[in-house]
Amino acid sequence: MMHATEWARLRRKVQRIHAILLDTYGEPRWTKLDGVSELVATILSQNTNDSNRDLAYARLRARFPTWEAVRDADPQAVIEAIRPAGLANQKGPRIQNALRRITEERSRLSLDFLAEMPLEEARAWLLSINGVGMKTASIILLFCYDKPAFPVDTHVHRVTGRLGIRPPTMNADQTHLHMERLCPPGAHGALHLNLIRLGREVCRARTPLCAQCPLRRLCPYPQQSKQREVEQARAL
Numbered sequence: 001m002m003h004a005t006e007w008a009r010l011r012r013k014v015q016r017i018h019a020i021l022l023d024t025y026g027e028p029r030w031t032k033l034d035g036v037s038e039l040v041a042t043i044l045s046q047n048t049n050d051s052n053r054d055l056a057y058a059r060l061r062a063r064f065p066t067w068e069a070v071r072d073a074d075p076q077a078v079i080e081a082i083r084p085a086g087l088a089n090q091k092g093p094r095i096q097n098a099l100r101r102i103t104e105e106r107s108r109l110s111l112d113f114l115a116e117m118p119l120e121e122a123r124a125w126l127l128s129i130n131g132v133g134m135k136t137a138s139i140i141l142l143f144c145y146d147k148p149a150f151p152v153d154t155h156v157h158r159v160t161g162r163l164g165i166r167p168p169t170m171n172a173d174q175t176h177l178h179m180e181r182l183c184p185p186g187a188h189g190a191l192h193l194n195l196i197r198l199g200r201e202v203c204r205a206r207t208p209l210c211a212q213c214p215l216r217r218l219c220p221y222p223q224q225s226k227q228r229e230v231e232q233a234r235a236l
């Protein structure tokens, strides 16, 4: 359990990070999809890049006129349509199972009922679908239903760790709830997207470009890596 003073310090730091990223990258924009479309797109995006996901999504939409048609289709036809996203043999059945589950529970193929639910209840409902994890649930809740959820992908997890705004041992699933509470109200979508952009362009996995990072004055990582280099040199 984090002490209240430490929590307040982290909140101020996240507020500054958000402000600097807004100055650097501006207010990000995103296309708002309905919940079912976002669910399908997010399942397609697992373990692949955006362009493969987009291609698979476009092929699926071109092949089937409605999500009901995807749900009721021959599984092999769905697998063929989404092939560019990779892991099609897993993702096809996962998508169809999710579509069937929503229909069984709600009598129609829509997730719009989530808008009326409190965040925790809506998250629990989504997590009860096979193949839906914290990241997928958070993306749907944040981007389709304006809930203050905070999706954590590999970039967000890495960058928040280097910036020291989460405990070093905290895993990605735990970081969702941690960042959700730390993030300034109303900033969840913008901060999430700007942290991903920073992670892709500057705070890269292997070679972070710390010298040109807009957050370098707030970040302990460059100092820590110098320290590690000195210690390694001493150990030789």
Ligand code: SF4
Pocket: 159, 162, 163, 202, 203, 204, 208, 209, 210, 211, 213, 214, 215, 216, 219, 220, 221, 222
């Ligand atoms: S200073 Fe370096 S480690 Fe820290 S956020 Fe920027 S690029 Fe990442």
